[in-house]
Amino acid sequence: MVHRELPKYQKDLIVQRYQSGEGYKRISKELNIPWHTVKIVIIKWRKYVSSLSSVSTGSFHVGDYGTLLKRFCEGEQQCYLRLMEDTLRPFVPLYHGVVQHGEQDYNMMDNLLTHFNTPAIMDCKMGSRTYLEEELVTARERPQPRNDMYEKMVAVDPEAPTVQERAQQAVLKTRYMQWRETLSSTASLGFRIEGFRKANGECQTNFKRTKSREQVVEILFQNGSNCNVFLQVLADFAVSLQVVGSSLLFVHDWTGKTGVWMIDFGKTVSLPTHHTLDHRTPWAEGNREDGYLWGLDNLIDVLTDIFGEAEGTPALTCSTRQD
Numbered sequence: 001m002v003h004r005e006l007p008k009y010q011k012d013l014i015v016q017r018y019q020s021g022e023g024y025k026r027i028s029k030e031l032n033i034p035w036h037t038v039k040i041v042i043i044k045w046r047k048y049v050s051s052l053s054s055v056s057t058g059s060f061h062v063g064d065y066g067t068l069l070k071r072f073c074e075g076e077q078q079c080y081l082r083l084m085e086d087t088l089r090p091f092v093p094l095y096h097g098v099v100q101h102g103e104q105d106y107n108m109m110d111n112l113l114t115h116f117n118t119p120a121i122m123d124c125k126m127g128s129r130t131y132l133e134e135e136l137v138t139a140r141e142r143p144q145p146r147n148d149m150y151e152k153m154v155a156v157d158p159e160a161p162t163v164q165e166r167a168q169q170a171v172l173k174t175r176y177m178q179w180r181e182t183l184s185s186t187a188s189l190g191f192r193i194e195g196f197r198k199a200n201g202e203c204q205t206n207f208k209r210t211k212s213r214e215q216v217v218e219i220l221f222q223n224g225s226n227c228n229v230f231l232q233v234l235a236d237f238a239v240s241l242q243v244v245g246s247s248l249l250f251v252h253d254w255t256g257k258t259g260v261w262m263i264d265f266g267k268t269v270s271l272p273t274h275h276t277l278d279h280r281t282p283w284a285e286g287n288r289e290d291g292y293l294w295g296l297d298n299l300i301d302v303l304t305d306i307f308g309e310a311e312g313t314p315a316l317t318c319s320t321r322q323d
């Protein structure tokens, strides 16, 4: 079969439609492009986004003066505004407000890679769940099964969909997210490896089935051997924030510079007054626990196993900028 490279405008169109929630099949039908070509474009695009360094996709743009623009999300803006006043401020990118780029609003923040020299990066999604309780309620009240998530599911495990899902060729987002959590180490360890970009630019994002502690250790050891960071931060973790779907971004380069930051606050929300979380109690619907610190405990444990305790190991530099 002859492989035809799509022109860029068509790839952009596919990504645009995918971002607005359309499934592979519909995009394929309406643009008259074979669905497996659509799928490949989306997979490549997602890899590209998760390997971001010189970003210019629909969701991110590199801004001026070492900044990064991320597609506006009001929840994330509120969270950043709060974090700028919080003890966690040194552990997150500095937030610079909302800017417009073309027709789109963006949250502007520090680009964490600015002061690194050909850095290697690792994105770990933290917490024992990756969706909000509100998303569960919406899924019950107004279910919107998604074909793109069904396709992603069968691409990993053709046996995973139920008979009904197979008939619909679609799954609910919360069902997909829960399946992802149990397939990976999110449910068992409270964090999962989302992706790596090595210093040579090689990207790895195929960690959907990385679940056991042994598998996690193997991948961290193989790919993060220079990432000898020792995590002992975040002890002051804000008890009144519910942190869902947020990542820790590990960065290091050949000069020995290392850093780790919390990023991605689209699903981090302030809790009602007097409602606090310990971030370790297992989640049950209604208690809003996010398992963040449980995941962090496990991650520290795994990294300590691999790289040893702090002596001789550079203490983690949580922020490399001068405030």
Ligand SMILES: Nc1ncnc2c1ncn2[C@@H]1O[C@H](COP(=O)(O)OP(=O)(O)OP(=O)(O)O)[C@@H](O)[C@H]1O
Pocket: 049, 050, 051, 052, 053, 059, 068, 093, 109, 110, 111, 112, 113, 121, 123, 245, 247, 249, 263, 264, 265, 266
């Ligand atoms: N401030 C930053 N500086 C440098 N790189 C960043 C920054 N924020 C995000 N990135 C890069 O972009 C990637 C995706 O970021 P983020 O998790 O915020 O995006 P997202 O679209 O919300 O992801 P998800 O699909 O998990 O919800 C990260 O893995 C990281 O490589």
Ligand SMILES: O=P(O)(O)O[C@@H]1[C@H](O)[C@H](O)[C@@H](OP(=O)(O)O)[C@H](OP(=O)(O)O)[C@H]1O
Pocket: 046, 130, 152, 173, 177, 180, 245, 266
């Ligand atoms: O990693 P995968 O398997 O590709 O799955 C995606 C991942 O779970 C993201 O966290 C989620 O975005 P949010 O965290 O923003 O919900 C996205 O939902 P989306 O397709 O609705 O953006 C999923 O498709």
